[in-house]
Amino acid sequence: MRRYIVLRGAQMILVMIGVTVLCFFMLKVTPGDPATAILGVQASPQEVERLRRSLGLDQPWFVQLGIWAGNVMRGDLGISYISKKPVSELILTRLPVTLELTIFSMLLAILIAIPAGIISAVKRNTWIDYFFTGFSLFGVSMPSFWFGILLILVFSLWLGWLPASGYVPLQRGIWPHFRSLILPGLALGLFLAGVLVRFSRASMVETLVQDYIRTARAKGLSNRHILLGHALRNALIPTVTIVGIQFGALLGGAVIIETVFAFPGVGTMLLTAVNQRDYPVVMGVTLVIALLYTITNLVVDFIYMWLNPRIRFG
Template sequence: MSVFIAKRVLTLIATLIGASMVIFLVMEILPGDPALVILGVDASESAVQTLTKELGLDRPPLERYLSWIAGLMQGELGNSYAYKVPVWELVQGALLITLPLAIMSIILSIALALVIGLYAAANHNKAGDVTLMGISQLGISIPNFWLAILLIILFAIELRWLPAGGFPGWEEGVLKCLTALLLPSLALATVVGAILARITRSSVLEVFREDYVRTARAKGLSQRATLWRHVLRNALIPVLTVTGIQFAALLTGTVVVENVFHIPGLGSLVLKAINNRDTIVVENVVLLLATMVIMVNFLVDILYAVIDPRLKAHDI
C-alpha cells in the first residue's frame, strides 16, 4: 500500500508541474498585450512600454515562469494587472462560491447515480430500467447551460420557488446562499449524474454475474441483501474512477453555468480575466482548477486501493 501511495504522489507532483508548464505556454502564445488592453488602443508606445516593464512582462518567459512557480511555492500569487489587487484576494472570494457549488453538484450527481443506477440494475430489462436509462440518455445529451436556462424558466419564472441568479453573499446566511446555488448545482449535476447512473447500472449488473454472488443467492440470500453485502462495494470501484474523471467536466461546466446564473465564482473570474488579458489571474485560476481535478483523481486512486483489496495484497 505504501508503494502504491508513493507512486501516486510522484505522479501527482509530475502532473502538477506539467500542467503549470502547459498553462504558462498557452498564455504566452495567446494574442494580445496586457499593457495595451489596460491602457487602451490610444495609449502611446512609451506608456505601453513603461507599464510592460512595471508588470514584469519584458523579462524572458523562462524567468517569468520560474518566478511564478517560486511565488506559488511561497503562497504568493502576484497582483492582478487589471484590478491592482493581490490575485489571492480575487481567488479567495470566488473560491468560496465555486467550491460549495462543486461539492453540492458532485453530491447530487452521486445521489442521482446511486438511486437510478441501483434501481435500474435491480429491475434489469423491466419497464423501470428502460425508462430510467432513456431519461439518463436524455440527461447526457442536454448541454448544462441550456438546462440551466430551462431550470430558470421553470423554477424561478413560472413557479417562483428559487432565485433566477445572483449570489447574496455568505454574510446573508448559509441557507439563503445554498438556495441560490441549488439551481446551478442541479444544472451541473444532471449530466454527470446521468453518466454515473449508467456506469453504476452496468457495474452492478456485471458484479451480479460473478460466481460468489450466484453462490450467495443459491444459499438463500435475498437480492436486496446480496446487493448491499456483496455487490455494492465491488461495483463502486469503476464508479469512483469515472467520478474523478467527471469532476473535471463538472469544474469546467461551472465556467459557463456561473455566467448563466450571474454567480461571481471562479468561472466568472477567469472569463473576466481573459477579456481583460489579465494573464496572471488566468494562470493562477486555471492552475487552481487543474489542481483540484488532479487532487480529486489522487483521492479516487487512494479510495480505489481501500475498496479493492487486491491493490493492498500486491502493494502496486
C-alpha cells in the same frame, strides 16, 4: 504504500508543471496584450511599453515563466494586473463558492444516479430500465449551459419557485442559501448524473451475474441483503473512478454555469481575467484547479482500498 505515495506525489508535481507550461503558452498565443487591455486603446505606444516593462512582459517567455514558477515555489501566485491584489487572496475569496457549488452538484448527481443505476440493473429490460437509460442519454447529450437556461425559464420565470441568479451566503439563512444552489447545482450535475447512471447500471449488471452472487442466492439470502451487502460495494468501484475523474470536469464546467447564474466563484473570475488578459489570475486559478483535481484522484485511490481490501498499491 510509502512508495506509492511518493510516486503519486511525483506525478502531481509533473502534472502541475505540465499544466503551468501549457497554460502559459496558450496565454501567449492568445491575441491581445495585457498592457493595452489595462490602459485602453487610447493609450500611447510609449505608455503601453512603459507598463509592459513594469509588468515584466518585455522579458523573454522563458524568463517570465521562470520568475512566475520561482514565486510559486515560495507560495506567491503574483499580483493581479487589474485589481492590484494578491492572486492568492482573490482565489481564497472566491474558491469556497466554487467548491460548494461543485460538491453540491456532485452530491445531487450521486443521490440521483446511483439509486437509478441500481434500480435499472435490477429491473433491466423493463420500462423502468428504459426510462433511466433515456435519462442517462439526456444527461450526457444536453449542454449544461442550455439546461441551465431552461431551468431558469421554467423554475424562475414561469413558476417563480427559485431565484434565477445570484449567490446567497449561508449567513443570510439556510433556506435562501440552499435555494440559490439548486438550479446551478442541477445544471452542473446533469452530465455527471447521466454518466453515473450508465456506469452504475453496467457495473451492477456485471456484478449480479458473478459466482458469489449466485452462491448468496443459493444460501437463501434476501435480495436486499445481496444487493446492499455483497453487490453494491464491488459495483461502486468503477463508479468511484468516474466520480473522481469528473470532479475536474465539474470544476471546469463551473466556469460556464457560474456565468449563467451570476455566481461569484473562481469560474467567473477566471473568465473575466481571460478577457482582461490578467495573466497572474489566469495562471493562479488554473494551477489551483489542477491541484484540486490531482488531490481528488489521490483520494479516489484510497477509497478503492476501502471498497475492496484486495486492492493494494505497491
